[in-house]
Amino acid sequence: DSGVTQTPKHLITATGQRVTLRCSPRSGDLSVYWYQQSLDQGLQFLIQYYNGEERAKGNILERFSAQQFPDLHSELNLSSLELGDSALYFCASSVGTTRNTEAFFGQGTRLTVV
Amino acid sequence: GNSVTQMEGPVTLSEEAFLTINCTYTATGYPSLFWYVQYPGEGLQLLLKATKADDKGSNKGFEATYRKETTSFHLEKGSVQVSDSAVYFCAHGSSNTGKLIFGQGTTLQVKP
Numbered sequence: 001d002s003g004v005t006q007t008p009k010h011l012i013t014a015t016g017q018r019v020t021l022r023c024s025p026r027s028g029d030l031s032v033y034w035y036q037q038s039l040d041q042g043l044q045f046l047i048q049y050y051n052g053e054e055r056a057k058g059n060i061l062e063r064f065s066a067q068q069f070p071d072l073h074s075e076l077n078l079s080s081l082e083l084g085d086s087a088l089y090f091c092a093s094s095v096g097t098t099r100n101t102e103a104f105f106g107q108g109t110r111l112t113v114v
Numbered sequence: 115g116n117s118v119t120q121m122e123g124p125v126t127l128s129e130e131a132f133l134t135i136n137c138t139y140t141a142t143g144y145p146s147l148f149w150y151v152q153y154p155g156e157g158l159q160l161l162l163k164a165t166k167a168d169d170k171g172s173n174k175g176f177e178a179t180y181r182k183e184t185t186s187f188h189l190e191k192g193s194v195q196v197s198d199s200a201v202y203f204c205a206h207g208s209s210n211t212g213k214l215i216f217g218q219g220t221t222l223q224v225k226p
Contacts, residue, residue, distance in 0.1 A: 002157060031212055043203060043216040056211040090157060094212050099146045100165050101212035105157035 003027065006091050006106035014114055018079040021109045025072055025093030031055070032074040033094070033103060034066055038087040049074055050097055081113045116141045120204050120217035127194055127224050135189040135220045137178075137204035145206040147171075147180050147187040148214065152201040161189075161202070194224045 003026035013019055025032050034046040036059075045058035049068035060066075063081075068074045078085060088110050092103040121136040139145065146165045150158040162171030167182035176191045187204060204217040 002159070004157070033213060035216075042218045045213050045215070048211055048213055050211075056209070056213050058213065092158075097210060097212040099144075099207040099209060099212070100163075101207060102148075102160050102163065103212065103214060105150075105159070107155075107157045 002104040002106065004091060004093050004104050004106035006089075006109050008109060009107065010110050010112075012112045012114060013081060015081055015083060017081050017113075018077065019081065019111065021076040021078070021089055021091075021111075023074045023076070023091030023093075023106060025074070025091075026104055029093035029095050029104070030072065031094045031097050031101075032068055032072070033092040034060075034074070034076050035090040035092065036087045037090060037108070041087075043090075046076070055097065078111070083113050086111055086113045116145075116206065116215050118204050118206055118215055118217035120202075120220050123201075123219070124221040124223055127222070129196055129224055129226050130193045131224075133189070133191040133194045133198075133222065135202055135204075135222070137187045137189065137217060139185050139187065139204070139206050139215075141185075141206055141215075147178070148205045148207065149176070149178055149187070149189050150203040150205060150216075152203065152219070154200070158203060194222070196224045196226055198222060199224045 005024040030051045046060040048056040149161040162173040164171040164180035205214040
């Protein structure tokens, strides 16, 4: 158990809909990362928050947004969903933000858009 | 730009065989290098890491050496077990954010 909790584990929704994925980081970790794992794109970094503020942005679509709350949990919002958004979405957390930082991953949320 | 390239999978081996999974990277500066493992139905777990040139990371019988001259970080294990069947990801961290750039992943299947 990594200590990172993601909910829900599975989500099935229709095209055009909006969903929210939730992540609770390990106790004491200030940094939260979101990654998308798909068959064609592999594991892609989406966005990072550190202590409530956006720290880095990757290949995140404009239809997607995220935030980190004062209790440090984070939510990833996906809107106007398309079939191609079907993927496994991972949250990770870490104490630091250096290049040496070890990230701890949750078990992921599998999103299926039908 | 920054990237990581791993050997294509899947890799199928018999138990006790020698494993090598190749990984090369491109990065600015001096990245740290990681191997993560993903067992079926689970999230990624850190397997080992190396933070500077010539460092060797090791864990659970797996090893990888940070080779700056060849920009490589190949994963090796002398004798694989069925329980090593998983997807292995090479990654580097080269920014001041902690974000990781991953390779495509290599699926390893070990048969008894």
